[in-house]
Structures are given as structure tokens and as C-alpha cells.
Amino acid sequence: MSDLYRSRTMDQISEADIGEELKIAGWVENIRDHGGVSFIDLRDMYGVMQVVLRDTSLLDNVRKEECLSIEGLVQHRDEETYNPKIPTGTIELEAHKIDILGKVYRDLPFEIATSKEIREDVRLKYRYLDMRNRKVKDNILFRSKVTRFLRDKMEELGFIDIQTPILCASSPEGARDYVVPSRKYKGKFYALPQAPQQYKQLLMVSGIDKYYQIAPCFRDEDARADRSPGEFYQLDFEMAFATQEDVFKVGEEVLTAAFKEFAPKGSVVTEAPYPIYSYKEAMLQFGTDKPDLRNPLRIVDVTEFFQRCTFKPFHGQTVRAINVHAKLSKGQHEKLLKFAQSIGMGGLGYLEVKEEMKYKGPIDKFIPDDMKMELAELAGLSVGDTIFFIAAPEKAANLFAGQIRDELGQRLDLLEKNAYRFCYINDFPMYEIDEETGKLGFTHNPFSMPQGGLKALNEKDPLEILAYQYDIVCNGVELSSGAVRNHDMEIMEKAFEIAGYEKETLKEKFGALYNAFQFGAPPHAGMAPGLDRMIMLLRGEENIREVIAFPMSGTAQDLMCGAPNEITEQQLREVHIKVRD
Template identity: 65%
Template sequence: MAYRTHNCNELTFDNLNQRVQLAGWVDTIRDHGGVAFIDLRDEYGVTQVVVNDDDLINHLRKESVISVEGVVVKRDEETINPKIATGELEVKVDTLKVLNPCTENLPFEISESRETREDVRLSYRFLDLRNKKVHDNIIFRSQVVSYLRQKMTSLGFTEITTPILTCSSPEGARDYIIPSRKHEGKFYALPQAPQQFKQLLMTSGFDRYFQIAPCFRDEDARADRSPGEFYQLDFEMAFATQEDVFEVADEVLYDTFEKFGGGKKISPKPFVKIPYEEAMLKYGTDKPDLRNPLEIVDLTEFFSDVEFKAFKGRPVRGINVPGCAKQSKGWFEKMLKYALEIGMKGLGYIEVLEDGSYKGPIDKFLPDDKKEELRSIFNFKTDDTLFFICDTPKVVNELAGMIRTELANRLDLIDKDRFEFCYITDFPMFERDENGQLIFTHNPFSMPQGEMDALLNEEPTKIKAYQYDIVCNGVELSSGAVRNHRPDVMVKAFEMAGYSEDTVKEKFGALYNAFHYGAPPHAGMAPGVDRMIMLLKDEENIREIIAFPMNSNAQDMLLGAPNYVTELQLRETHIKLRRPVEKDK
């Protein structure tokens, strides 16, 4: 090669006394007057090079790109660096060429970029990506994606890419829409997911499809959700049941997390299945972190004959925390403060004393027989603390789940060296909105359990769907479903949610039409690639594992998107702004 014979991590004692050429960025310069030590960095590592000619390093600045040539020699004993692969060797340089100088002051030290404000990091993302940890995250992502492709292919799946320009469809989030130049007044939409296309592939006779699919949703950012776009391992299977999908997901996710999880324990296959209603009651969420040992118990019936006005006629939940009574008064005050912050009226509790009696403000309302009943429910031990959560049916489970999580975090109960997977199954097909209108709770293309008979004869909010999520450590990795492949069931389900058959034909005409030509039963899911990598790298923010992420305000700080377009571009796409826009200065 013209610029280098070796990468910066390649030199070994086999290269001793050889003449080599290296190229990379100047990581550090240590000038000792007459002799300078340069740490030369490329993607693969760092090598120390020694320059004895001041003329070669005059005006040389950190992060300049250089090529050097010289002889490999052994380092002096006192200068050996065991932290790098080439730490026992260095290159004595006689030729140094500046390929491109760094002429600007650095906005941050490369090694400290992760401690820099995010807006600055993203504005200079090309520098941020030179940070070894940031850079390694992107390399790691590439390795995981490559492995996923190999794994899916080995299981008989065919990789097929689906369109990016498509039509708007109600997937649960806002679409990104794109005006058409050739068709005035009409718009494309970026796909929220390849949902309809992958179902059409099943009707087309493809047996097992997958792709690393880009998805686009105009929704706000969170720590585990990047605004704008994300990627998922999208797959679909013909002639498949829910259990067939779980079998594939078990193998793919278990093997991926075993290979890339850094030795952490992984929940054994097959992953546990938890019905939605049980998850909401037991964990207070449909995204439970099973590393948290605390569980929620329904105490509504228990308190039905207890004369305690605050709990009368309302659902009550209890969480027993072993050994919690040993905590300080200040600790309990902080828990109460948290409860008030999330909208609770208070946080009642009782503590178990050494003699088996209870201490706490609710103790006096409990007759002796009810105290014994509590003891049998929770199998109390000394210093246990039972917390009570009471509120309306609509929010009590959510509040109990938040208290469960907060207790585990404050008491450091969560084992950070495990990946705990579970499926959440049996989601309700419908729910009612604030106006009483029946709406889909999840994916509208799912098959209701009981099919047409359920739609005709069951109370709509009691109908369950063949819908499922897969959750790892409290993070939802994927949703999926057995699809509705029958046009009559599809039309009836949408009719119940307020869509006429004509609307179904208009919005989902391709699926509606295809299902009349013989569609096989089919099912699938789509684990989120970004979230998988975030978990594997133990990153708290999803933007750390994306090469060029938007900020939390859905802005590309590097290229300046979204940006303004010209009047000509607006005219070509038949768009007129409703009011003048004052451009940013």
C-alpha cells in the first residue's frame, strides 16, 4: 500500500529491525527536546513512533494525519506500555509526511469526548467517533448485524428488502410524509415498519423472510428510543404459529447475547411466557425487568373487609421487601417523596418486628386475624417491610410498578450481570379511548384469539389477540403477532374499531386484495437492533451505539437537518407554506 505496510496494532517481535511504514492520526506528542515520541493511532490500535529530527515535527498538531517510515526497535525497559498491543516496540522514524494537517483548535479532547456536552459531540460527530469507546461501539454494531444475518440465513430465512417510499398507514405513531413531484397533492410515507410488505411476501409464496429493516416514526426521543429512524431484525414465517416464532427468537437472541454479551448470564431457553394481565398485576408493567426480585401482590380482596377508609372500594397492591426495615428514617422519607412525585397520595407500609408483630401507621387498622392472613400470604421474616399502593383501577398497576422499580434501584437489588428475557403474551385486542370508542391496543393486523367467533360473541375488550412482545431487562426489544390472514376476520376487526370495509379497501387495499387469493397462516416479529446493541454494550443512551444519531429534539446537528428548502423545490412538489417562516439566523 502507498501509505502503510502495517496497521498500528500489527507490529510484533517478528518485525524487529524491519523497515515499516505506518499511517494514522497523531494521538499525542511528547517533545523532549531533540527527541519526540508520537502515539500514532488508526482504527486498529496505537503504536509509539520516535522522531529525532525536530524539522519533521515542526508545527505538527494533534489529530493531524501523517505517514511515517522507519525501523522497528525494542522499547527501553522503563518505557514499555503493557496497555497496548505494540507496547514493547516502537518505530524509529526517519521519514514523516503530513498527509493532512489539523489546522483548527479541537472542540474537545478526543479521549474525553464522552464527557462533553451532547450538542457539541453531535456537531463534531466525526471527531467524537475517533474516541476509542465510541468507535468500538460502531464496530461492535457491525459485528452484531453481520452475525444476525448469518444466523437468520442458517435458519432458512431469505433476506428481502422492502420499499422505503410507501403509503401512510396507521401503525400507532406519526408518519414522515414526502410530497410527490409527479402526482400533485399526493404524498409518500416512510415506513413505520415493513408490516404490509412482509405479509404480502407470505402471500407471494416466500416461506421465511427477514431483513435488517430501517423504520421511520415521527415520535419523541427517549433514552432507549432514537427519534426519526431505527433498525429492527424483521422476520416473518408462513404456516407458522406463535410457538414457531418463539422457537426462532429463542435461538437467535440467546445465541446473539451469548456471543456478544461479555460472559453475562442469560435466561435459559425457552424464555418464560407471561400473559399481559399477569405481567401488569405482578410487575406493574408489560415490560418487566425480571432481574428485580420484588413482586406485586393484589390485596384488593384482603382489604375488602378491613375498615380503612383510604383503601375502601379501591384496588390495593402490596410489595414485600425483605430486610428493608433496617433502612434509615431518611430513606423512607425519600421513598415517600418519590411516591408523591409520581402522583400517589402517600405510601403506606408496615414493618415486621423481631417478635413477629407489626409496626406502622396501617397496623392499627388490621385485626389479629387479618395480620395472620398477611403473614401467611407473604411468609414474613424479621425486618421485612410491606409497602401498600392504592389508587384507581386505571393507574394502580402502573404506580405499583414504578414503586417496585424504585425500591429495587434504591436497594441495589438488580443483578447487572444477567440478561433476563421473557415474552409478554395475550394482549387485549381492543380497548376504549377517553370517548368510549373501541380502538386497537396493539398491531391492527393481528389475529384475534377465537377468530370470527370471538369478534361476534365476546365482549370486545375481553378479546385477546395472538400478540406478543419480547422484553429483556425491562427493555421492550420487539413486538410481534400471528397475523390476521382472513379477509372476513380482518374486515370485522377493523369494523369494530370504526373502519368501514371501504376504508379497509382504501387504506390496506393490497392486503385486502391479496387475502382473497389464498394467504397462508403466518406470524413474525421484529427485535430492535439498536436496543439489542444498547443492552449488549451496557449503554444508558441509545445514541451511543448509532454512528450519526439525531439529538433528543430530532435534529441532525452535523448536517443541519431538518433544514429549509428553496421556493423552487416547494413549487416542484406543489407545496405552499401556510404562513411565512422566519429562517434561523
């Protein structure tokens, strides 16, 4: 390290350096005047050090957050001024000389130490200042460590790091593309990749056995707490001659290792093999395909039972039940009812289980006495339980029951503490009816292999066909999606035909894969755990933007650099674009 600006970083200075002349550099975190003696807390990327100034004229023209180089003598602090919160808390630098390397010319938009408490739009506009906040910066440094660990782990498992193109062809599936006009080919456009899907499959055809990359992906989607608008990163990997189970093993090994390495001390991480739930099982037991397994509550289907009872509002409906081993107060019932109504439910039926397995509640009188033990067995009831009932058409019943399960888990503080609970969700439906168009389309990835192959496509009701598709879920957050790929041209043609695509469209939109699969494509499978979401979970952050160095705002704007912005008429002409009102 050149000693023009500094001879050591803060983490390299200790009591062993007492009596030595050193030069340090960083930003002024704080200035304190103690009458004749002044102090600066100087911060660099590695830590903070107290600087004592007995010649207070050295402070002339020095402001908070200016960038300084300070030369001085390392000495012991007075014992009563020790700061056990920082590694350099027993030493200080007595300043002899200060050079201002970078001046502050105007008032700071916020205090660095409390930047996380101010409005997000202001933080993002001045993100370079926000990142001087140690907690914010530590998230970014933490992300770098996790990324390096994941790379090392994938290399250890024999995967090859290969970069796939950023400028590619637009795809008709998935989210909206970001499009890039071509200067050379008038009226034609590139797209930024929503994922390296086709390229990684083509790598399998090329004979690459195991591919991975920390892949940038671009989707024109609205922001959510767990989704960054515009771009995100994933640990993308693909394996030739692989089954679903092969991919599961890699996912388990890499994620368990990463979470054990980086989760807060004392955390519990699911060991391999992870529990596996089919999509159908997940929707029944949890009311979602993103279950939080820290919540011990399970949903029970009591539809058939209530068709034999006299409670008419449940007749003809799907009825789900959630049993809680707790007695709720009147206030808790009222708040829960209010929540149920806020999500669109008409009400929330319940029963309390009293001594001798007698029930108390609004719908008790509608359950015949000779059926009450049947309900107890069906829902696993015992004395002291409260059981809630959700009735609606099947899709809505699943959704409502899942939300009530989550709300009960939160309100009753049932979630397992300091735990990362993983599971796989598999056996997703291959097709679904699009609610907007009423037409049949792919449920998820169109390149997935249908279970049962060509025979299933030719003979089964499309809505009954399952795909070799799977997700990894952790604590209610979808970390990854993946699939066994459809590598057979005949099966691919039929699969797309069912979804309404003619062979010519398949050739045009997915021409590379279509052509490649005519030259001996191997079976292959893969997945892509989301890096941003992993970091968000590990850091315990509620918002994904807290773990990205320069995130877009919730409205998909770069408030710092001003993107998206207007471009000149000349630039538009060069790419043959005319902006219409």
C-alpha cells in the first residue's frame, strides 16, 4: 500500500502500534470539542478510530463527512474513555498533520448514522452517502462474501462458470422484456434476458456437463418487498444427464452449506434431504406454494364432512380448517374476524374444544352429536383447542386459509425462532387456464418436461398433466424455481401445440433450441436460487433493496442517476425510433 494517503487501514492498527507514527485516511464521522482538546472519529471501510487534536487549529475548515488524511502518533486512550464497541477502542491517534482530500461543499441531506430511518427516495438519491452507514455497507460486503462462497462451492462440485449473452432475442413467455432497438437492423430489437434459460440448455447440447453463473436477469415487473424491479441476480445452474433428484441434491448441499456459514449465530438450518410437497399437497396443507415451515399450523380439508352437516353456508363450498392449541380472547377473535373481512372473507367460523370434548361456538349446533368425534379425529382436536373454518370456492378457500394460517402464526407468536426452514415444492400443473383470456397456457416454464411424456400429452386432459417443475422455498420466500427440461423435439412440438403455438411460431421464437434438439440433446435439468433473496433472508431485512448496492426505487427509477431518462432526437434516429404521444 502506498503511504501517500495512509500507511494502514483501521483494522490493521492495534495496541502493538503504540508509539508509532502512522498515517490514516477516511471520512469524518463525528467532531467533538472538549474545551482545548478536540476529537475526530475517522471512519474507513474497515473501522473507526478516534483522533485527538491538542492543536485545535488543525480542525480549521474541517466538516463532518469530509475525506481526510491524518498523520500522527498512536497512543493509549485514557482508561475512562475506552470504547469496547470498536476494535480500536483502547487506542487513539494524536494528530500532527491533517490533509483534506475531499471537501464537503454543501449541507448533508441526512445524518449518515441514521440514514436507514429516513425516506427511501432520499436514501436512494444519495445512495453513495447511505452506504457510508455501517449497517448499509455491511449488507453489501456480506453479499460479496456469500457470492464468493457460492462460486467456490459450485466449482468444488465440478460446475463450470460460463457467461451467457446479455443482448438476446425476445421471448413471448414470462414477464415483460426490456427491449433494446438495433441501429444496424431497422425495426428490429434485442431483449435483455429474463433468465439465461435457452443459453444454458444450449450449453448442455454443446457437451458442457455442469454449468453455473451468478446470472443477471432483467424483467419489466413491478417491485415488491422481495422483488427488485428491473434486474436481479441468481445462482443459475444446469446439469446434463440429470434427474430432478440430482438437482435437489445440489440445491440442498449448496444452500444448506451457505446458510450454515452465514446465518446469524445460533440459527437452525434444515438439513438435507429437504421435505418435498407436491403443489397439490402444499395448497391443501399451507394454502400456498410458498409455505413458511417455521409455522407449525397445518390446514385440514373438511369439505366432505360439512356437506353432511346442517350448516347451509358451507354446502357446495370447499371447507378448510385450522386447529390451534390455544384459547383466544374475545379481542383476539374480533381482530381475526376483522382481518378475515379485510382479505375478502364474509366471516370466520370457529369452535372451542371444552372439557369432555364438548364444543362451544357459533356453528356447534349445526354439527350432529354423532359426528362430533369424527371432526375431532379429522382435525386432531384436543381439549383447549380452537378450530377455525374457511369456506369458499376451492381456489379462494386455499388462498384464504393460507392467509389465516399466516396471520394466526404471527398473532400467536407461533413461528420457530432463529430458523431457516427449507422445502421443495414439485409436481406443478403443466397447463392452466389464463384468467384474462380464458385460453389454455403454460403454468410456469414452457421448457419443462411433462410427466408421462408424449403419451400424457396425447391422451390426458391438459389440466391434469403435471410437469417436472420444482421450487425451493425458505421461510415463506420462493428462493428458486427449476425443472427437468423438455429435450425431445417431438414432445416440445406437442407441448407448445397444446398451449396454442403453431410449429412455425416455435421455430421462429425458440429457433435455436428447436434446431439444437435435432442434433442429439441430452436429458438435462437445473434451477436458479435467487441471490438477492438469499441475502435478504440471511440479513433479516424486510426489503430486498437493502441488500443491493444501487437498487432502483419501488417505481423502477434510478433516482441517483436519473434513469429512465430522455435521449436526443439524434439517438432516436440512429435506432430508427419515433416517440409517439
